[in-house]
Amino acid sequence: MTKKNNNNQSQGLMSDQDMVEIHSKLNVDKHPPTKGFLIAPLVFVFVFGCLIFVCSIQLAHSTNQFQLHPPTEIVVLTEEEKESLRIERKIESGKKVFAVRCASCHQANGLGIQGQYPPLAGSKWVTSDPALISNIILKGLKGEITVKGEVYGTSAAVNMAAVPITDREIANVTTYVRSAWGNTASEITEEEVSFFRADSEDQVEQWTGTQLVEMFPSVFSN
Amino acid sequence: MKLNSEQIIDKSLKLVVCFFVASAGLWLLAAALFAYISAAKLTDPFFLSSFEYFTYGKIKLAQANAFVYGWGGNSIFAVTLWIVARLAQTESRGRVLVIFAGIIWNLAITFGLLGILDGHMTPHEMLEMPAEVWPALFISYCVIAFFIVVVHRSRKNKETIAPQWFLLSSLLWFPMLFLIAWNGLEINPARGTVQSVLSMWFGQSLIWLWLTPVALGAAYYIIPAILGRAIDKYYLAVFGFWCIATLAPWSVVHHLEGGPVPMWIPAIGTVMSIAMIFPIAVASTNFHSTAFLDISKVWDSLPLRFVIFGTLSYTISSYIGVIFSLPSVAKITQFSIINDFHFNQRVYGFFSMIIFGMVYYILPKITGNEIAKGAKAFHFWTSAFGVLILLLAYLIGGLTHGVLAQQPSLSWASSVISSVMPYFLITELAFIVLGFSQLVFVINVWKAIIPNPFAFWTCGDSQSKPETSA
Numbered sequence: 001m002t003k004k005n006n007n008n009q010s011q012g013l014m015s016d017q018d019m020v021e022i023h024s025k026l027n028v029d030k031h032p033p034t035k036g037f038l039i040a041p042l043v044f045v046f047v048f049g050c051l052i053f054v055c056s057i058q059l060a061h062s063t064n065q066f067q068l069h070p071p072t073e074i075v076v077l078t079e080e081e082k083e084s085l086r087i088e089r090k091i092e093s094g095k096k097v098f099a100v101r102c103a104s105c106h107q108a109n110g111l112g113i114q115g116q117y118p119p120l121a122g123s124k125w126v127t128s129d130p131a132l133i134s135n136i137i138l139k140g141l142k143g144e145i146t147v148k149g150e151v152y153g154t155s156a157a158v159n160m161a162a163v164p165i166t167d168r169e170i171a172n173v174t175t176y177v178r179s180a181w182g183n184t185a186s187e188i189t190e191e192e193v194s195f196f197r198a199d200s201e202d203q204v205e206q207w208t209g210t211q212l213v214e215m216f217p218s219v220f221s222n
Numbered sequence: 223m224k225l226n227s228e229q230i231i232d233k234s235l236k237l238v239v240c241f242f243v244a245s246a247g248l249w250l251l252a253a254a255l256f257a258y259i260s261a262a263k264l265t266d267p268f269f270l271s272s273f274e275y276f277t278y279g280k281i282k283l284a285q286a287n288a289f290v291y292g293w294g295g296n297s298i299f300a301v302t303l304w305i306v307a308r309l310a311q312t313e314s315r316g317r318v319l320v321i322f323a324g325i326i327w328n329l330a331i332t333f334g335l336l337g338i339l340d341g342h343m344t345p346h347e348m349l350e351m352p353a354e355v356w357p358a359l360f361i362s363y364c365v366i367a368f369f370i371v372v373v374h375r376s377r378k379n380k381e382t383i384a385p386q387w388f389l390l391s392s393l394l395w396f397p398m399l400f401l402i403a404w405n406g407l408e409i410n411p412a413r414g415t416v417q418s419v420l421s422m423w424f425g426q427s428l429i430w431l432w433l434t435p436v437a438l439g440a441a442y443y444i445i446p447a448i449l450g451r452a453i454d455k456y457y458l459a460v461f462g463f464w465c466i467a468t469l470a471p472w473s474v475v476h477h478l479e480g481g482p483v484p485m486w487i488p489a490i491g492t493v494m495s496i497a498m499i500f501p502i503a504v505a506s507t508n509f510h511s512t513a514f515l516d517i518s519k520v521w522d523s524l525p526l527r528f529v530i531f532g533t534l535s536y537t538i539s540s541y542i543g544v545i546f547s548l549p550s551v552a553k554i555t556q557f558s559i560i561n562d563f564h565f566n567q568r569v570y571g572f573f574s575m576i577i578f579g580m581v582y583y584i585l586p587k588i589t590g591n592e593i594a595k596g597a598k599a600f601h602f603w604t605s606a607f608g609v610l611i612l613l614l615a616y617l618i619g620g621l622t623h624g625v626l627a628q629q630p631s632l633s634w635a636s637s638v639i640s641s642v643m644p645y646f647l648i649t650e651l652a653f654i655v656l657g658f659s660q661l662v663f664v665i666n667v668w669k670a671i672i673p674n675p676f677a678f679w680t681c682g683d684s685q686s687k688p689e690t691s692a
Contacts (some may be wrong), residue, residue: 013450017379023446024381026456040455040507048500053494062489062549126369189395 028058039081085185087175102177110181112147118147125149128189132212133174134196137165140206152215167193227311232588234313235304237589238320240671242300243581245328247664249292255656256285257265261650265465275339283350284338288350289569290428291331291359297577298436299324304584305443310377311387316369329359333600340394346407348426353408360400362595367393384459388439391467395431399424414622415483426474435466437504437536437576443513444583448526449519454511462504467671469494469501469519476547480556488549495547506537524598528579531606535571539613554628560620561644563613570656571609578605578663585670593666601666606661612652619645
């Protein structure tokens with residue numbers, strides 16, 4: 001049987017000896033000579049680089065530093081976290097007080113009603129001296145006032161004496177009002193409110209607008 | 223009468239290779255039958271329900287083991303022995319011992335499967351056959367592997383090429399995997415989590431380090447052999463080989479995603495699966511850029527058509543496997559019939575298709591009997607069709623299953639199972655198609671080995687007759 005015959009019979013075109021020789025030569029030469037550079041190795045190096053990058057990120061994120069148990073941290077709040085958590089809760093409490101005792105006139109959005117109830121959002125009466133807003137709530141307010149260029153006080157007056165309000169409620173609600181609707185004024189503490197209460201003991205009637213403007217000249221000077 | 227060197231080698235291999243191919247064919251039929259029964263049981267739970275031996279848990283394991291060790295093992299021996307001997311330009315050695323070991327191997331699997339059907343399985347993945355048969359399997363494997371290595375060691379050309387790397391290393395990796403797993407599971411059982419990790423690692427690595435390299439090696443051999451041209455970008459093959467060797471056993475542990483194991487195990491598995499893109503890309507570049515230079519020849523040669531189907535399926539389904547290894551996807555697909563997709567795409571769509579092509583290439587050479595073209599083409603088209611609908615059903619059904627199972631508001635039996643049921647019916651149909659296809663394959667193989675059964679029995683040396691007449 002000749003070799004030709006064998007080839008016909010077996011449809012194989014490359015003999016095994018040739019295959020071994022050609023491929024082991026390819027192992028040494030790598031590739032037939034070219035003029036420029038080969039694209040395939042570059043592509044594969046690039047792909048492999050990307051894979052290593054992606055794999056490292058995945059490994060760093062998901063192996064939990066090769067420890068058996070998930071991390072169990074001792075939870076300690078820093079001073080700043082404690083403070084912001086406290087303010088957050090105080091504002092939350094103040095919001096409830098506001099909803100019950102203030103929102104019916106000044107509205108939940110703090111804009112009041114034009115010509116009747118003055119707005120709290122962006123009002124100097126609210127955001128300036130802590131004593132001003134505390135005093136208004138402690139004793140009430142009557143007569144005409146000017147808020148944000150508009151005159152109010154023709155119909156109703158704040159009269160808090162009818163339903164007693166505690167120092168803590170005042171502290172919380174003023175803090176809420178001074179930080180809501182874009183207001184960014186400071187916090188008012190319970191101690192400050194009790195100091196203002198003691199300080200204004202002589203005032204029996206509600207405050208009038210002119211009285212307050214005289215008391216806090218720095219607020220209304222401009 | 224003069225024979226050229228290749229024919230002398232083929233003659234020396236004839237009996238051994240025919241033995242392994244013929245027994246592989248029988249195991250393939252057994253596996254097809256088991257596969258059909260287990261698929262039918264999913265659509266109709268009362269099917270064969272009065273027989274204790276055919277409960278689902280037993281039949282499913284029997285199918286996997288018959289497939290991997292019976293069909294896979296025998297065909298690996300045949301293909302590896304033949305390619306290694308041909309590339310080494312050396313005749314086979316120790317034929318009697320190899321055949322004897324082959325008989326032991328097949329007997330051990332027979333007893334092992336009977337043990338599984340009788341309920342004596344071990345709980346370890348792909349090691350389910352009873353503990354008693356494993357020493358016999360291991361020793362017979364070592365004998366066969368030893369003689370293949372001997373053939374390789376006495377090769378004419380000291381240089382080695384890609385098919386040899388893959389075939390020889392898969393030959394050595396199986397005992398390595400087995401010893402590690404068997405030691406850790408049976409001899410000195412590991413405690414706690416390690417045991418289940420080890421068991422799962424063995425079951426998956428077996429497919430990646432035993433079946434896969436054989437199929438890749440065969441493809442690296444047959445593509446240049448039939449096309450008559452060297453592998454394109456062959457210099458990449460060595461990187462592909464080492465990447466599979468180092469990454470594959472790591473990548474398989476991604477199957478433990480969400481399991482009660484330390485977090486880093488599935489995390490490493492995912493990472494290594496992503497890195498497996500590289501060897502997959504290398505192999506598919508090598509195969510397809512060579513094959514598509516000569517695509518008409520690939521279409522004309524049936525063995526090569528099988529092989530290219532297998533390599534294409536390897537590429538596509540491996541990339542799908544990478545996607546399913548990502549934690550966000552695995553969360554959905556983990557506990558669904560997607561797992562059957564993984565197993566079947568690897569053993570049917572990839573490994574078996576390449577082995578079919580290899581067998582059709584080898585058999586005419588060693589027996590001198592051509593196989594009818596029509597029968598081969600029938601086998602190819604039914605296999606391709608069956609594999610395709612099987613995999614699609616498992617893939618789409620698995621996704622449906624996984625997504626629906628995530629919704630606790632749906633009732634399990636009436637919503638989830640009934641939406642997956644159509645896919646079970648499709649897989650049952652696919653297994654019927656595949657069963658017929660494999661029956662044709664086995665008839666083809668046996669007809670090539672024993673063209674005239676009655677003449678074979680009456681005159682003992684009928685095999686040498688065609689040669690003397692030529």
